[in-house]
Amino acid sequence: MAAAASQPTWLHTLPSADTPELGVIDDSMSYGERLFHYTYTTRHDDVHFLEYRMLHRLNIFNLQNRLAKFKGSCWTQHDVPETDLLDLKGMLHDYTIAIKDYAYVQSLRGIEDSQASSRRRDLSQAFPEIAELQGDPYNSRYCKLSSGPEIPSDPIRDYIKLIMPRRFTYTKAEMDSRIDGYLQGLPPQTVSPFVDKLTRFIIAFTGGAALVVPMLIMKLPFMSQTKSLVTVSVAVTLFASLMSVGVRASNTETLVATATYAAVLVVFVGTAS
Incomplete structure (x- = not known):
């Protein structure tokens, strides 16, 4: 008796044979037991919230x-x-x-309908006394926390997401959360690192070509003032259109980029003539 009384509080006894397995819910459990086992079962899953x-x-x-x-x-x-x-x-x-x-x-970001149905079914099975109440208690929009700052999208990235194979455009996190959209061939909602890097390469290549090609047209096979003026006008117009439609930029950024591009071509015309 003295030994039992002096047993330290941190020393837990082994569970008996009647102790239910962790994560297994049965009808004889109280609400607190159901809550504990449901929380333990979903400990590795993303937490989903009802809106x-x-x-x-x-x-x-x-x-x-x-x-x-x-x-x-x-x-x-x-x-x-x-x-x-x-x-x-x-x-x-x-x-x-x-x-x-x-x-x-x-x-908060909503989850796929199939995932929402699965979460709702799990909650209804774990807490039937709540699910059976009138008013459909678990009927709401199911959401989850954002995974972090997302890469901003633009028309170029949106187009690449539309035409590229899904295995390149979907991130692993979005593939897990939007498996229905992935299997149906729908474009992703976020920008994957592959799409972002490919877009950066396209923009860099296009920017370089936008300078080199007009210069070659103006210089070869001969240079004239009329040809230079027409080339600069067309090039600046195309560049401004690309900046306005394909790149997400503010009005000031678009104006500065277009003016800088036009200034470079004008300087080239002035030094080469």
């Missing part, structure tokens, strides 16, 4: 109406009791946090 957009909006509108009543009371009585100021501070804080939470939930 519950309607509930977020209910919360926002409720706080909004409470603030509206408070404002109406202030304007009617022309007085704000000191005790109500503390309530106002809390309501404004809750209202702001609710808006931020709603915006954050809206920014």
Whole structure:
């Protein structure tokens, strides 16, 4: 008895034969046991969240109406009791946090319909007492956290994603999360490193050719002022069109790049003539 009383708290006894296997849920378990085993089973999976957009909006509108009543009371009585100021501070804080939470939930990336159905089925099997409630509790948009900063896309990258084989355009993370789209041959939503590097090469090659080709046209076989003016005009127009349509850039960046390109060609004409 003394030995048992002095047993350290960190020394755990081995589970008995009646102890259920980790991750296995049966009908005799309590809610807490189901929750533990479900969490253990999905420990290696991405955590998926239910958007519950309607509930977020209910919360926002409720706080909004409470603030509206408070404002109406202030304007009617022309007085704000000191005790109500503390309530106002809390309501404004809750209202702001609710808006931020709603915006954050809206920014989460949705998962494929097949994955959402699978997650919903798993939740319904793990917690049948909740799934059987009226109102379809687990019916909502299923989301997941973003994997990190994504490579920005543009028309050139979008076109490459459309024509290249899927094994080059899909990242491993997107292939796992959008397996249905991958099998159906749909273009990916993100830009893979291969597509990004190929686009950079195309832009660099095109930029070099945009300088060399007009210079060769103006110089060979002979150089004339008329030919140079026509070549520069056509080259600058094509370059500006490419910058506007194919490259994602601001108005200022497009203007600066086009002006710089035109200046280089004009300098070449001036020095070569």
